[in-house]
Amino acid sequence: SKNGVNFHGEAAFKFAIRDHQGSVLWKSGKEEGEVLRIFVTNGRYTVLLGGQGTNALSPEIFASDQTLYLHVRVDLGDKKGWREISPDQPIHSTPHSLASDYAKIAGGVSPGSITSKMLSDKVKTEINKPIAPGAITTAQLNEQILKYLKPEITLSPQAPGLIFNGQTITLHSRAEGKYLTYQWYKNGQAIAGADKKRFVIEDVNKSRHDGNYTLVVSNDFGSVTTQPTQLVVDGTPTSHTVPSISMDMIFCPPGTFIMGSPTTEAGRGEDETQHQVTLTNGFYLGKYEVTQAQYETVMTGNSEGLNAKPSQWPNNNDRPVEKVSWNDVQVFLSRLNDME
CATH class of the missing domain: 2.60.40.10 (Immunoglobulins)
Known part of the structure; x- marks a missing residue:
């Protein structure tokens, strides 16, 4: 467990078999420092000692009638290092009511000593039975295998x-x-x-x-x-056309930007100090320059007496209007908003 809660996840393990004096008779790692990574499900795990990438177990270890103990060390990956799972658990390879010579005989079967003639027909049939299509399903695979197969x-x-x-x-x-x-x-x-x-x-x-x-x-x-x-969709349209002067506009959402120019920029003015500007409300901005025809339509009849055709090259309706001051623009915007 980890902090009183059954551990769930992958952990590193080291296993060893000791005798009652603490002498190591077998250890899982083939190399010094080698660990076995096992997936733990709610505090439970399964491991095949002697297989699953560990050192082979010699039958001689279990030939005597002495009690053996399994020693387990684990690293949960929580930066607390290795810890021992105590106490060591006793291991019994066979009921100790059997004589040790029987245990030795059972452990002394040499390769090839069991032949097909010794097997019954039923055993042979079971061994050679083909695996039916679909016989192995995901329900028969453990979580550790499924983890590597699913998306x-x-x-x-x-x-x-x-x-x-x-x-x-x-x-x-x-x-x-x-x-x-x-x-x-x-x-x-x-x-x-x-x-x-x-x-x-x-x-x-x-x-x-x-x-x-x-x-x-x-x-x-x-x-x-x-x-x-x-x-989350903002209900504000992204574009708008002023029908009276056919002016295409696009929506500029609220946000923050840097206004001004860097001190290293050639020809900059002294009033261009860079500073952060935040717009809390969005606004519509003309997609193109205001044309002479659009300016004339809005400014004709203005009460300030401003020239509705101020351009140096007049009568070019589709060209941008120029020779307009900042104050003139304020009157233009006010009249344009009134028209809308």
Whole structure:
């Protein structure tokens, strides 16, 4: 256990068999410092001593009638190093009511001393019986084997921070494994047709697409589910057209940016000190420069007496308007907002 709770996960083990005096008669590692990595399920594990990559067990170890003890050391990977599982557990290879010479005979069977003639027909039939298709299923595989066969998520989906109506959003994930299948879910419900590792949402809409999205990746050996990602759609349209002057505008979301120019920039003014600016509200920005025709339409009849055709090269309706001051722009914006 770890902190009073049954340990669950992979741990490193070292095993040894000792006699009652503490002398080591066998140890699991073939090399000094070699460990055996075993998956522990709620404090329980299974290990085949003498197999599973450990040193072979000599039958002579169990030939005497002395009591042997299994000594176990474990490292749980919690940076506390090796600890002993105590007390050592006694081992009995055969009931000690048997005489030791019988034990020696049982342990002294040499290779080839048992022949097929010694086996009954029933035993031969069982040995040679073919494994039927489907006889071995995942239910017969332990958790340690299944862990290496079922899918593993390497990248969970992540929704963008700002999403607006009408956008196209792509959620994607990555997983490792063989013969994988995919199914996307929204708020725990399977999404029809969303069976690829990428899920594309076109013309996103707040009322239809807000929610938590997950991806389940499966194969014949199990399934894994990604961490959920929340998709929140801002109802603000990403674009807008001012119909009266056919002005295309795009939405600039709120955020933070650096205004000004670096001191190393050639020709910079003294009033361009860099500083952080935060916009708490979004706004619409013209996609292109204001044309002479658009400016004239808005400014014609203004009460400030400003020239509606200030350009040095007038009568070029599709060219940008120039020779406009900052104060002139404020009047233009005020009148444009009134028109909207």
